[in-house]
Amino acid sequence: RKEVEQDPGPFNVPEGATVAFNCTYSNSASQSFFWYRQDCRKEPKLLMSVYSSGNEDGRFTAQLNRASQYISLLIRDSKLSDSATYLCVVSDGGATNKLIFGTGTLLAVQP
Amino acid sequence: DAGITQSPRHKVTETGTPVTLRCHQTENHRYMYWYRQDPGHGLRLIHYSYGVKDTDKGEVSDGYSVSRSKTEDFLLTLESATSSQTSVYFCAISEFQGRLGEQFFGPGTRLTVL
Numbered sequence: 001r002k003e004v005e006q007d008p009g010p011f012n013v014p015e016g017a018t019v020a021f022n023c024t025y026s027n028s029a030s031q032s033f034f035w036y037r038q039d040c041r042k043e044p045k046l047l048m049s050v051y052s053s054g055n056e057d058g059r060f061t062a063q064l065n066r067a068s069q070y071i072s073l074l075i076r077d078s079k080l081s082d083s084a085t086y087l088c089v090v091s092d093g094g095a096t097n098k099l100i101f102g103t104g105t106l107l108a109v110q111p
Numbered sequence: 112d113a114g115i116t117q118s119p120r121h122k123v124t125e126t127g128t129p130v131t132l133r134c135h136q137t138e139n140h141r142y143m144y145w146y147r148q149d150p151g152h153g154l155r156l157i158h159y160s161y162g163v164k165d166t167d168k169g170e171v172s173d174g175y176s177v178s179r180s181k182t183e184d185f186l187l188t189l190e191s192a193t194s195s196q197t198s199v200y201f202c203a204i205s206e207f208q209g210r211l212g213e214q215f216f217g218p219g220t221r222l223t224v225l
Contacts, residue, residue: 004153032212043201043216044154087153096161097208098169101146101153 003027004102006088012108017078021086021105023071029093033064035073036087038104044087047073078109114138115217117202123223130189132220134202136182142205143185144214145169145177147198154201160185161208192224 006023013019025033033050048055050062050071061074071088088102114137124130134143142161146154146169156169158177166177174196176188189196199221203214 034213043219046213046215049213091212096159096167097212098156098159099212099214101155103151103153 002102003092003100004088004090006086006102006105008103009106010108011105012110013078014110015078015080017109018074018076019078019107020075021073021088021107023073023088023090023102025069025071025088025090025100027090027093027100028066028069030069030090031093032091032097032099033062033071034089034099035060035062035071036089036101037084038087039084044101047086075107078107080109080111083107083109115202115204115215117200117217117220119220120218121221123225124192125225126193127191130192130222130224132187132189132200132202132222134185134187134217136185136204138204138206138215139182140204140206141182142208142212142214143179144203144205145175145185145187146201146203147171147196148201148219149198157187157200189222192222194224196222197224198222 035047036044038044054063059076063072085104087104091097118133144159145157160166160179202217205214
């Protein structure tokens with residue numbers, strides 16, 4: 001089983017749609033959780049950290065369910081500029097808290 | 112954007128030659144990382160540094176070495192490049208570890224080993 005699993009997609013959605021990405025992780029000792037976005041041939045960029053209470057940043061909402069070892073990202077009112085690969089990232093639970101990256105979910109927002 | 116640069120941005124080399132990639136930061140962050148990204152794999156950690164002259168191995172360290180003689184510079188060396196090391200290499204920095212340990216990435220280096 002992979003340490004961090006994501007549906008690779010692609011998710012093809014029309015502008016204005018709401019889209020949800022899910023991610024599961026295998027290490028119950030993980031303490032830090034993030035969503036990054038990566039545009040084609042570019043570096044990953046931090047989108048948001050994920051907290052146990054859930055958090056929202058504009059059109060983006062992230063949720064964490066520790067019991068099910070599950071993280072989600074919800075994007076409302078999708079824009080063309082949201083088209084990218086979304087990476088789920090989880091810490092390894094070790095003393096140095098190294099990060100484990102999922103392979104990403106590709107989102108294509110259509111006009 | 113975090114002040115991270117990588118050089119070179121693109122390189123083509125031949126099997127058996129040594130290659131050094133440079134990561135330079137202007138943020139004075141303590142932690143620096145080297146990753147590689149390949150299709151079908153998430154970013155995989157090669158080596159990381161938790162201070163000047165303090166480095167440790169990551170998940171895929173075989174065939175790679177690193178050095179950090181200054182806070183701002185982290186060098187990755189492929190001692191004898193092989194075709195399996197063709198990849199995109201990203202450097203990352205973070206100020207903290209733990210729950211505030213967000214990492215910020217450089218623009219990447221595309222390396223092709225023929």
